Amino acid sequence: MTAATIPGEVKTTHSRNRGTMYGLAGASQSIPAGAYIAFIAGYWYNVTATTGLEGRVARCLKDVDNSAGGAGAKTIEVQLLGKRELVLVANDTVAPITAALLGEKFYWLDNATVTASNGLLASMIARFTDIRTQFLAHAAGTGTYHGSADGATYTIAVPTTAATLYSSCTSLKTSAIAHAPKVTGGTPIHGAVDLATVGALSALITPTTPEEARVFIETFAGIFFGSSGHVSRTSPAVHGAADATNVLMVSVSAASRSAGGIAWDFYRASFGATDETQVWVEVQ
Secondary structure, three states, X not given: OOOOOOOOOOOOOOEEEOOEEEEEEOOOEEEOOOOEEEEEOOEEEEOOOOOOOOOOEEEEOOOEEEOOOOOOOOEEEEEOOOOOEEEEEEEOOOOOOOHHXXXXXXXEEEOOEEEOOOOHHHHHHHHHHHHHHHHHHHHHOXXXXXXXXXXXXXXXXXXXXXXXXXXXXXXXXXXXXXXXXXXXXXXOOOOOXXXXXXXXXXXXXXXOOHHHHHHHHHXXXXXXXXXXXXXXXXXXXXXXOOOOOOOOOOOOOOOOOOEEEEEEEEEEOOOOOEEEEEEEEEEO
16 A cells, blocks of 8 residues: 555545454463453453553453463454544554554654654654764864874774664764863863763763663763753863854654554454455544
C-alpha cells in the first residue's frame, strides 16, 4: 500500500467497527469467556491490578486455555469496547510497527502508511552530526581563538541508529572534556583552563533512551556552543576571541510526525499467517 497521489483516487479501506477481532493469548494465560483482558506488547492477558492499561482493555468472547503455552500459542477472540474502530493500513518498511510495539502509539508516515518512528531519531542524528562536525573543526582550528591547534585525534563516530547515537554521545563528551582544559603547546591552545565547561560536561548523563539522548544533545549544544558556552568564553581568557566560525547550523532536535492512535494487530488471513506489512490501527 502506498500513499494516494492521484486526484480523486480512493483506496479500499478495511475496517472493524465495534466488532470482534482475533489476537494472540499471552503466555501462561487461562482466560474465561466474558473476562476483561488487556493488550500488552502484542498479546492479550487477564486484567490485573496494575497501571498502564488505559485504552488497552477489551473482553474475551470464548474460553482460552493457554496456561501451559507460550505467548502466541493460542488465538483469542476479542470484543472491542466503546466506539473503537480499527482500520487496516500499510506498515513502514524502515521503522515498522513490530510485535513488541502492538498496543503502543503509531505515527503517520504518509496518507496510507504508519510507522513506529516519530521522526525524533533522524532529527537527533542530524543535530548530533552537526555538533560533531563543528566540535572537531573548533578543536583543530587556530586563528584568533586558539593559540595553537589541538593536535589530539578525537574519534567520534557518525551515528546511524539509536544505539550508535548513544555511544557517540559518550565519545563526544569524553573528547570535549579532554579539549576544554588544554593549555599545552609552544603557544598554548587555551589561555586558561575552562573549568566551567569541564564541570558542566562531566554532569551530563550518558543516554540510553531517545529522550535522554535529546536532552544530552541539546544540553551539550548549550554548554559548548551557547552564547556563554566554551567557544564564546573569553573571560577568563580561555580564548583570544570567540569562535564565530564553527557555529551550529542544524536546528534543535524535535519530533516531525504526528501520533495517529494505537496499533492493535497485524493482518491475519488465518491463524499463523501473519502479514506484518499491514497493521490494524485505531485512529484517534
